[in-house]
Amino acid sequence: MVLLLLCSLILSTVPYSKVLLNLEEDCSTVKRTFTGIDIGQSGIRIAEIARRKDKFILNELISTDYEEEYIREGQIIEPEKLTKLLRNLLDSNNISRKYVVSNIFPECVLVKRVQIPQMPYEEIRNALKYLSANELPFDAEEMNMDYAVVGEMEEDGVLSLDVAIFITKKDVLLSVISMLKDVGIKGPMIIDIEYLALLYTADIKLSGRENNILVRIGKYSTDVCLIKGNNMMLARNMPYSGEEMTHRVIEKLGRDEKDCRELITKCSTFRDISGNGEQEDEVIEIILDYLREFTTEFFKVLSYFEMQLNEREVVFNNIIMAGRGGYFKFIPSFLTNLDLFEDYGSPKIRYWQLRRRLFSVDPKLRMFLKEGIDSLRFSTAISLAYRGATEEW
Numbered sequence: 001m002v003l004l005l006l007c008s009l010i011l012s013t014v015p016y017s018k019v020l021l022n023l024e025e026d027c028s029t030v031k032r033t034f035t036g037i038d039i040g041q042s043g044i045r046i047a048e049i050a051r052r053k054d055k056f057i058l059n060e061l062i063s064t065d066y067e068e069e070y071i072r073e074g075q076i077i078e079p080e081k082l083t084k085l086l087r088n089l090l091d092s093n094n095i096s097r098k099y100v101v102s103n104i105f106p107e108c109v110l111v112k113r114v115q116i117p118q119m120p121y122e123e124i125r126n127a128l129k130y131l132s133a134n135e136l137p138f139d140a141e142e143m144n145m146d147y148a149v150v151g152e153m154e155e156d157g158v159l160s161l162d163v164a165i166f167i168t169k170k171d172v173l174l175s176v177i178s179m180l181k182d183v184g185i186k187g188p189m190i191i192d193i194e195y196l197a198l199l200y201t202a203d204i205k206l207s208g209r210e211n212n213i214l215v216r217i218g219k220y221s222t223d224v225c226l227i228k229g230n231n232m233m234l235a236r237n238m239p240y241s242g243e244e245m246t247h248r249v250i251e252k253l254g255r256d257e258k259d260c261r262e263l264i265t266k267c268s269t270f271r272d273i274s275g276n277g278e279q280e281d282e283v284i285e286i287i288l289d290y291l292r293e294f295t296t297e298f299f300k301v302l303s304y305f306e307m308q309l310n311e312r313e314v315v316f317n318n319i320i321m322a323g324r325g326g327y328f329k330f331i332p333s334f335l336t337n338l339d340l341f342e343d344y345g346s347p348k349i350r351y352w353q354l355r356r357r358l359f360s361v362d363p364k365l366r367m368f369l370k371e372g373i374d375s376l377r378f379s380t381a382i383s384l385a386y387r388g389a390t391e392e393w
Contacts, residue, residue, distance in 0.1 A: 033096040036384030037086070038103055039176070041071060042219040044086055046095060047381035049359065051389045056359030061368055061378050062093050074105035076175050087183040101190040101388040102180060103380060106216065106223040109193055110167040111235040113308055118159040121149065128165065143167050150231045153310070164233055166193070188393060195225040195232055197383035198322050203355040210317040211309070213302070213347070217326030219243045224298065226305045234308055236301045240294045242325025245287060252286045268373065271329045287328065299340055306344075315345030322352040324376035352379050358386060
């Protein structure tokens with residue numbers, strides 16, 4: 001049986017049961033292990049968290065990069081090779097397959113906002129099935145749909161519900177589930193949305209009234225998500241990526257690819273945009289030119305979010321950079337100094353960082369959790385595993 005969750009809500013695809021534990025087990029003494037599997041654009045990351053009572057221990061982090069393109073625009077294009085890679089990774093590291101949480105590719109999740117008449121919450125799911133064809137992009141038989149009520153509205157004395165709908169095509173979801181089953185995961189599993197998983201473990205205090213932006217610059221694209229409290233409100237995909245930025249540097253410098261990549265990695269550690277050396281400053285200037293193009297498109301996304309929020313004065317409180325494809329220490333200060341951000345309340349801009357007090361960490365893994373590339377590499381896998389450890393299976 002499969003437990004499918006999007007945005008902490010159950011996708012009604014198949015029956016499931018929460019009676020999953022042997023009733024003779026004493027759950028206060030038995031240590032259970034939860035596995036987070038992040039199937040990303042550039043590779044697979046796995047995190048394993050053990051739980052006993054209310055204590056969580058991060059005891060394993062595993063990573064491998066793809067040698068070729070296995071995923072394109074959220075679609076698995078080499079299912080056999082990807083399955084073999086994941087199976088070998090789990091087998092060679094003796095990773096638990098009992099309680100597994102994995103992710104669906106952000107670019108495959110469509111988020112729409114609709115207003116519907118006020119009604120009992122238990123009737124909402126059925127009511128959403130009858131939305132007009134203009135509201136939903138696929139036939140009902142082709143999609144999985146879930147929702148979250150994000151607010152209530154009143155106009156001319158009539159109350160309505162503000163609802164965020166999360167839509168993904170069934171074949172995309174089933175391709176992930178099929179692969180997980182093929183590597184030996186036979187029990188229940190959770191398929192989560194990456195945006196929300198990252199917020200479970202971010203070292204940031206979130207208020208239900210705040211508007212927060214999560215930016216994930218990946219290897220091949222950038223995802224931008226608006227989150228209010230614990231609700232995912234809107235999402236957009238942008239055609240900017242870490243790989244495109246790297247190729248821009250290679251093209252402008254006209255040097256060997258390996259040398260350019262090493263220079264880019266070196267520049268990612270600098271907090272200042274000048275005074276780092278002639279070659280390094282040249283690389284940084286190329287990256288800044290690319291970022292100026294990026295921010296032009298990014299502000300269009302923020303403007304779209306502003307229009308959709310229906311708030312008198314829109315303020316974005318935090319912008320959280322979560323993708324390692326765009327990790328450079330100088331980026332937050334560069335963005336903060338842009339005048340355009342003043343129109344949105346001058347949000348705080350930071351990189352995602354793990355809230356370490358959530359669990360203890362095996363000493364051999366601590367080096368991976370410091371702020372930087374390694375921390376961002378495992379951010380989703382750790383967040384997925386933690387989601388599993390806090391879920392009522």
